[in-house]
Amino acid sequence: MLRYVVLTSKHHEGYTLWPSKVSWNWNAVDVGPKRDLLGDLANAIRKKTNIRFGVYHSLFEWFHPLYLYDKSNDWKSQLFVKAKTMPELIELVNIYKPEVIWSDGDWEAPDTYWNSRGFLAWLYNKSPVKNTVVVNDRWGSGIACHHGGFFTCQDKYNPGKLQNRKWEDAMTLDKSSWGYRRTANLEDYLSMEELVSTLAETVSCGGNILINVGPTHDGRIIPIFEERLRNLGKWLSVNGEAVYESRPWTYQNDTVTPNIWYTKGGKNAVVPSVYVFVLNWPKNNQLYLGAPVLNSNSKISMLGVKDILDFKKDATGGIMIYFPQLTPDVLPCQWAWVLKMQGVVNYQ
Numbered sequence: 001m002l003r004y005v006v007l008t009s010k011h012h013e014g015y016t017l018w019p020s021k022v023s024w025n026w027n028a029v030d031v032g033p034k035r036d037l038l039g040d041l042a043n044a045i046r047k048k049t050n051i052r053f054g055v056y057h058s059l060f061e062w063f064h065p066l067y068l069y070d071k072s073n074d075w076k077s078q079l080f081v082k083a084k085t086m087p088e089l090i091e092l093v094n095i096y097k098p099e100v101i102w103s104d105g106d107w108e109a110p111d112t113y114w115n116s117r118g119f120l121a122w123l124y125n126k127s128p129v130k131n132t133v134v135v136n137d138r139w140g141s142g143i144a145c146h147h148g149g150f151f152t153c154q155d156k157y158n159p160g161k162l163q164n165r166k167w168e169d170a171m172t173l174d175k176s177s178w179g180y181r182r183t184a185n186l187e188d189y190l191s192m193e194e195l196v197s198t199l200a201e202t203v204s205c206g207g208n209i210l211i212n213v214g215p216t217h218d219g220r221i222i223p224i225f226e227e228r229l230r231n232l233g234k235w236l237s238v239n240g241e242a243v244y245e246s247r248p249w250t251y252q253n254d255t256v257t258p259n260i261w262y263t264k265g266g267k268n269a270v271v272p273s274v275y276v277f278v279l280n281w282p283k284n285n286q287l288y289l290g291a292p293v294l295n296s297n298s299k300i301s302m303l304g305v306k307d308i309l310d311f312k313k314d315a316t317g318g319i320m321i322y323f324p325q326l327t328p329d330v331l332p333c334q335w336a337w338v339l340k341m342q343g344v345v346n347y348q
Helices: 037-048 065-072 079-096 116-125 192-204 223-242
Strands: 004-010 052-058 100-104 167-172 207-212 260-264 273-278 286-289 299-302 310-313 319-322 337-342
Touching: 004 037, 004 100, 037 052, 037 079, 052 079, 065 079, 079 100, 079 116, 167 192, 192 207, 192 223, 192 260, 223 273, 223 337
Parallel strands: 004 052, 052 100, 167 207
Antiparallel strands: 260 273, 273 337, 286 319, 299 337, 310 319
């Protein structure tokens, strides 16, 4: 799993976060902050991090008169696409050179109306990002979950099992909204336990995760969103090697014990390893697993803990793992713990 950020460059109301030539007086430079917010973020990401930069872009607009005209005429004309959608997309690519294009707002019209094939042919053959860009699957009604660089299928898509194609769980910390809600209650937000569980399930099944937060009208990220994201960052600072550039293992779940998810090291891993996401600390500090096959040369450790863990095989081939006696103040993390297994016989 590579790291990437996706900014909503334009949502369904049509307001662009860059000074688009085809969104006169309805963009972040002409109205509002008077800044090229998209450009500012792209520059900051590229100068200070190794995160890939991406843009979300809505193909349609709720209230644009040309779009409403095309819709009322059964998509026989492409006035909106030719005047707005295509010029915007080409502008985004030529100026900001995103490595991810997250298309949306496609579902009301076929891909032929959006000229999706024409745009994608240009993107992958002639554009300045033709060798680096990846796109999702929302390019026309009926296209999602069938065509694209990676599948999103539907909002909060999380199949719970290994997929044949690369996919993404696009989800949001507010369980009921993609935007900011002043009326939201504490229970409306994902807890850290829920967030880490969703992440573990997603990467185990070969997916990426895109975590949405909705800023306020003046661009602030409210404290509860900030707290969740910072805590997830702390968790990843301990357990990131089981997530970044990992791959699905033969098993996604354990064959005996629930609330367990597995990944394995990526192609460049120095030592082949299987990672075990343990969502609940085991009773009596003893965890039984049925999927991994180990021998006397195998080693088990917990990410963030130096000591090697003891384990014992039983007659059926399962293993009992003995967790360390740790007080809360020295736990490597507070939510979900990751075991690293080396020398797994059935690694594959």
